[in-house]
Structure formats: C-alpha cells, structure tokens
Amino acid sequence: MNTTLPEATELVERLLAGDRRALARAITRVENGGPVGEAILAQLYPRTGHAHIVGITGPPGAGKSTLVNALTKVFRERDKRVAIVAIDPTSPFSGGALLGDRIRMRDHTGDAGVFIRSMATRGSLGGLARATGDVVSVLDAAGFDLIFIETVGAGQVEVDIAREAHTTIVIEVPGLGDDVQSIKAGLLEIADIFVVNKADHPDATRVIRTLRMMLDLGHPRSAWNIPILPTVATRGEGVPEVADAIEAHRRYLEESGEWQTRVRLRAENEFERILRRELVARLRRRLPPGEYERTLDEITRRGIDPYTAAHRLLEG
C-alpha cells in the first residue's frame, strides 16, 4: 500500500493542526474505504490510543442522544475535548439513511472542543457501522479525550459496542416489558455502567431494583462494581454522577490492567475483520472469471452445499 498518497498526507497534516474540515473529510475517506482512507489510517495509527472510548446503547427512545448531549456538557466543564459518533440505521431497501441524532445535540455550536459526526450503518448489523472503529481512530488521533459512540437503538443482540469501547453504558427506561427481559443474554452482560433514564417516572425505582437483583444473581465478571444510576437526561439530573462513574471506570481499567486486555481484544477484533475481508478479496481475484458466480449458482440450485463449495474454492 502506498502510504504517501498526497491527499492523505495533506488531510493528516491539516487535521493534526486542528482543521475541522480536514478532520471531517478524513472521516469521509475512512468511512467510504479505499486507498486514501487506508493511507490516512496508516499515518494516524501511531497517534491513537489516548482517548477513552465510551459506548452508549439501549432501546430506541431511551434517551441515548439526550444523555450524550448532557454528558458532553459536563465533560466540557471538566476541560475534556469530546467527540461523538452517532449511528443510525441505513434503510435495507433504499440504502439511504435518515440520521437524526443531531436534533438532540445542539448545545455545542461554536465550541471547538466538541465534534459530532453522524454515521449510517451501511448494511452492517450489531448496532454499529462497519467503519466505526476506523472513524474512532481518526478522532482519537485528532486529540479528543473522550469519544462517545452512540449505537443504533438496540434490542438484545446488538452487543458489538462492547468490543469497540473501553466503557459501555447501557440505558434502560421504565415501562418496557417484564423482569425477564433484562435476564436474557445481551445488554445485561455488556454494561459497565447502567443508567436508568426518565427516572422521574413512577416505575423507575422498580427498574433499578430489578436490575440490581439481576446483577447480584449473576457471577461478577470482575472486581468492578457495576453502578446503576438514575438520570433525567433532559434536565441534566444525575448526569454528573454518570460522568464520575465513567472516570472511575477508566481508573479501574488502568489500575486492574483490564485496559490493556480490552485494547488488545479490540485490536484483535479489528485485525481479524480486516484480514477476513482482504483474504476474501484476494481469493476472488485469484479465481477464474465467473467461478465465484458459478459456484453461487450451484449452491442456489442445491447442487452443492456451501461448506463443500467453500473447501473446493479454497483448495482448487
């Protein structure tokens, strides 16, 4: 790969000097993939690894954007530079997307210490976009102290965020289903911090009690005591306490050595994903023209099963 593509070098120099347009364009290049995006990442990678990456997930309408907006205010008061990656779904039918998270993130105009970017999932499942990790790397290199990743409104299996973030916040709200919903595998297992938003709702104490019980029932994954924090994010109530918990979790990760474990896991994840994509691309280039499509036709006709076909392509 040619790492001296002039556009990449120019964008990198400008974004490191604090040019927000260059930062935005670099994110576009990385998000769309291709040689310029790869060259940008290659040049920025040595500068990454400083930001605290915080994932925020929970059901649609729970208040994820509102909480991120309120947390950003608190961290700005604490002199942290904050970037936000807000992810909304791509329509599986048109490939288009309507990204509306900025509606609730409007308090930071004119603040050079805040950068907000909306991303569409572009076909990937799991609550994140394919290039989320790469975009986070660009923001990390640009010097943001905290990077919030707000996932697609998630249900029970959208747990990719836990592999991408150092700290995962799961938002629950009163009024969604019975106790068993939260025992099921999924969001319960990925939370480092629980936030019960809309805590002015009469049912909120019951949700907090249920969550506490569920957590006490399970085996603790680590020495970290998972806090359950009530908030009314629209009014900022309880938000400083969430910010404190985020900072406490970072200290815990660093002191326990888990920071390194998570960073390595994240690296492995990313490395494997890239390898897989690259291997498939190389294999397809090596095959005789039309071979891939012919095999796919055969599988579709039930003439061969996909496992045997995969072995045949790889060994043939």
Next chain:
Amino acid sequence: MSDNSLNNIRILIAKPGLDGHDRGAKVVARALRDAGFEVIYTGLRQTPEMIVESAIQEDVDAIGLSLLSGAHMTIFPRVRKLMDENGLEDVILFGGGIISESDAKILKEQYGVAGVFGPGTLMSTIIDFLKDELRKRGKLPPEETPAPENNDQAQEA
C-alpha cells in the same frame, strides 16, 4: 426506486427560523432517504452558524433549507457567507418554502442558491436537480441514470 450510487452522498436538511412548521423538511428528508441518499436531519430552529457547523462536521455534499417564515432573504445570504468563509464553495445550497419568484431569482443569481422549490414540487424534480448538480461537481458519474418513479408531492417543501 432507489439508486445505489447515491448511498455515499450526504445531504443536510435543516429548518432555520423560529416557526415550527417542519413537515415540509421532514417530507423532503424522508423522500431523499428513500431515493438512497444519507440525510442528516438537524431539526427546528437552526441558526445559520449551527447549519454551517453541522455541514462542516458531517462533510455533506449539499445543504437544503426549508423556510416558511419569510426570513429567506436574511437566512440564505448569511448561510452563503458562512459557507464561503469556511471554504464550502463546493457544497450545493438549495431550499424550499414560500419564496416568491423574484426573491428566488435574487437568491440564485446573487447568493449561489442552486435551486429553489415551492409548494407542490414533485420529489422527483428535487432528486433530479440534486443528481444534476452532483454530476456538475464530479461527485456522480456523468452517465444518465433512469429517473426514479416517485410522484410524491412535496407539500410545503
């Protein structure tokens, strides 16, 4: 109906001014999504500063403003000035709402507003306009793609 080549094209739709009539903006945002664009919708009561800052951060290819308050002769020139100051010359600026023909002419000629669309405009007209402008800027390949069959009316566009 949708067009895959549009999937990486990003458009900001904003509703400046103090009135709360955002139905037109939402109809357009939705129709552009259905055509295959990535639409960043920023909601009501956006100042020109907020709009241009969002456009920078989101690295959009076009900015669409919905204006029903009568403030278009203030808002468009202000947005254009901020775009020029921030080097967004390549971004398409367009809009819709209750805008007289004489005002639309001034906006187009003096403030580089590429398109002005009134009530009753077909969505396909706006989509074709955007494709044309994107082709002029080399952001879409020049060959003609079949026009989407979308006859939704843009009420209060």
